[in-house]
Structure formats: structure tokens, C-alpha cells
Amino acid sequence: MKRTYINELSAKEGQTVLIQGWVHSLRGQSKIKFLQLRDITGVVQAVAFDSKLFDNISKLLCESVVSITGLVKKAVVKSDEITEKNSEIEVKELEIINLAEPLPITIFEKDESATQDLPKRLDYRFLDFHRRKTQAVFKIQNEIANAFREHFYSKGFLEMQPPCIISAASEGGTDLFSVQYFEKKAYLAQSPQLYKQMLACSVEKTFTITPVWRAEKHNTPRHINEIRQMDIECAFMNQMEVMQQQEEAVKDIIGRVLKNCSPELEILGVKNLKVPKGVYLPYERAIKEAGGKPGDDFTPEQERILCDKYKGDLVFTHSWPAALKPFYIMPKDGKKEAKVSEGFDSLYGGVEISSGGQRIHLPELLIARIKAKGLNPDNFKSYIDSFRYGAPYHSGWSIGLERLTQMICGLDNVKEATMFPRDRDRLTP
Secondary structure, eight states: OOBOOGGGGGGGTTSEEEEEEEEEEEEEOSSOEEEEEEETTEEEEEEEOOGGGHHHHHHOOTTOEEEEEEEEEEOSOOOTTOSOTTEEEEEEEEEEEEOOOOOSSOOOTTSGGGGOOHHHHHHTHHHHTTSHHHHHHHHHHHHHHHHHHHHHHHTTOEEOOOOSEESSOSSSSSOOOEEEETTEEEEEOSOSHHHHHHHHHHHSEEEEEEEEEOOOOOOOTTOOSEEEEEEEEEETOOHHHHHHHHHHHHHHHHHHHHHHOHHHHHHHTOOOOOOOOEEEEEHHHHHHHTTOOTTSOOOHHHHHHHHHHTTTSEEEEESOBGGGSOTTBOBGGGOTTOSBBSEEEEEETTEEEEEEEEBOOOHHHHHHHHHHTTOOGGGGHHHHHTTTTTOOOEEEEEEEHHHHHHHHHTOSOGGGGSSSOOOSSOOOO
16 A cells, blocks of 8 residues: 555545554553654544554554554544644554664653753754754755755856865865875865856856865854855856845745745744845944944854844845955955955844855966965965966855754754754764
């Protein structure tokens, strides 16, 4: 018999069906046993009257995996835990596929212990994925990534697959993980930055969703050391034009989440999500509005202040000081001595979700900026040379997939929005 999913049961009243899934809860009396069965589409109540089934049912613990053959009937009891409220199953046969042992963590949201330590939940992440709230987060994340990809496909962008092992820092600095690459020393990529620029200078418009690694020794609710980035790069665009590309993309992404993920948003208790509008602020104005000092980066508290002022919107802070941006960001008007750059950040939900700007496409200016940042141009020879043979001006940005998921889902910690997080202390599971 072909398997039926729980969300298909209401159309099969009076029919005998096969359903498979996890035992969500159990209760019983001497002459009747109740169990709730869960699959990826919902939860349904199953009722057993046949005493021949009771021995098997008595062996079950929550999260045991079973196959049930039974008759679809109109539901009599409607519990809050049941998502398929109009139907229930009268059990005719029950096969135990795998008996669960006692659970090391609680996965039932109604139980107070479901709010247990995130580290313990992450230790048993494979079991934490059984929680409906956890599943809701990653269904939404899937929608975000799919919406991003479809948005830029529809605009004629070429998807790229950048290398994740590189010979030198993509963005400068020392926050890299080194690896032994045969007889050479190599690094895990901080960013697809240099490669997406090379490609954009040929195909004009490119995007990628790719992992990157940052060997930063922090351990905060906002940071992880392995990240999925959603990047674009566009030829013949300046920082203002590429910011508008981001505004359109984020509007599309959140619009699709609202349209396609309403059950998941309800499970997570997200009530005030709206399609944002873009707010564009020069750095000098933005840092003052946030209570900061010109010339300084924003603190986390100042980012929250700015987002609170423009609640629910996507806030761009543009034309940053050149000293605060990477070597590849174009100084204003292409002058190497310029104090202002063509770089920007964007803030959403109280945190920075993206940075970007116009890149330097002139080799000699790029060499000067690399030296100004204390780096060796010899380590970037192939990158610099790629602009010697007809490179247009171009701009781009990157959004952290996990951080955007965290903000949309209203999560306290970015690790909750990461399937298998990697931070300073965690390499398993």
C-alpha cells in the first residue's frame, strides 16, 4: 500500500490507509489506546480498540518510528497538539520500525524543559530536529535561500560555485583557518569576494550561496565560524544601484516567507513580520543618529538603536570611511587618498546582515589600497591581473543566510538558525 501523509487524510475519510512517522505522545485505558503520530506534514490521533495491538503499543516510547494501517474516520477529540484536526485513524495494524530509547532532551514545546540549554540541544541536534519549532526555522530558511536564488535567476544572473580553499586572505586580516594543501599552506575562504568580482567582469551579473569561514575568537549570539553567504556581484553598477538590488531581493524574500510559511511563522510566534522598505542614510548621519562617534564602527547597541528608529525596515548606511572598509572597496571618486569610500552596510532586525559596495577595478589603485592595508600585493597577483584586460566598474554585497534567518524567525541566537553550527568550541555533531 502506498504511504499517505497526514495532511492528506481529510480527503480519504472512510478509506484504509498506510501512515508512517514518529510517536508524538501516548495515553491509554484498559480497553482503548491513543497515540499521536507525527510526520513532516502534521500530527494525527490514532485510536486502537483491538487488544491484540496493545502489547506492541505498550512497548513504545515517544519518538519511536512506526507504520500504521488504519481506517480514516471523522475526528471525535480535537487536541491543540493535533494539526490534522478533522480526521483520526482507527488502527488495524501497527508495525514497529524502530523503538526509541528514553530521550536525552525534551522535544515537546508544551513541556517547560523544552526551553533547556541551547548547548545541550545542539549536542543532540539530530534529535532537536524532531521539534516542530526547529523544523519551522529550517523550512523558513529553505524558503529564504530558494527565494534568493529564484530572484536572481529571474534577473538573468549566473550562479557561480567559488573555490573554498584559497591561497591568501580574501579580505585581509589574520582571521583565517589554515589547511595543509599538499606541500603548500592554504586557507579556508573568508569570502567568495575576489572570485565573484573576476566573474562579474566577464558575465556582468553573478550570484552564489556558499560556505565561508572566519577564525574569529568570539562566542556571541550573533556569530558563528562557518557561515552560508548569499552574494551577488554586478558590473556597471555603483553602490547606490547595488543597494537597490538588495532592497528588492529582501522584499521578495520576506514577501515569499509571509506567503508560503505562515504555519511555520505561527509555530514560532512571529506576529509582526512585514515586507520592509529601504532606508538610505549616509554614514555620517547614521552614526550620529545612533549616538556614535564619526570615524568609529557601529557597536551592537548602536545598530539596535538605529533599527529601533526605523522599526521593521532595511536600513542602509552608505559612504563609509575608507579606513573602515576592506582594501577592495572603491575610494570616493577613485582617489586613493579619499577618506570616504563607496562601501555600505545594511541593518535589519537590530543587527548588520550585509556589507558591500563598489569595488576597485583599476590595478594601480588596487595595489595602492592593498599596501595601505598592510598587505602584500604579490599575494593577490592573479586577482589584480584580472583587471588589466578590460574590467568594468562593479559592485556587490553579501548577506549571511543564518543571520537573516535569525532575524526573520525572531531567534535569540544565530546557532538556532544553523543546522550544525561551528563555533569556537563546537566541532560536533
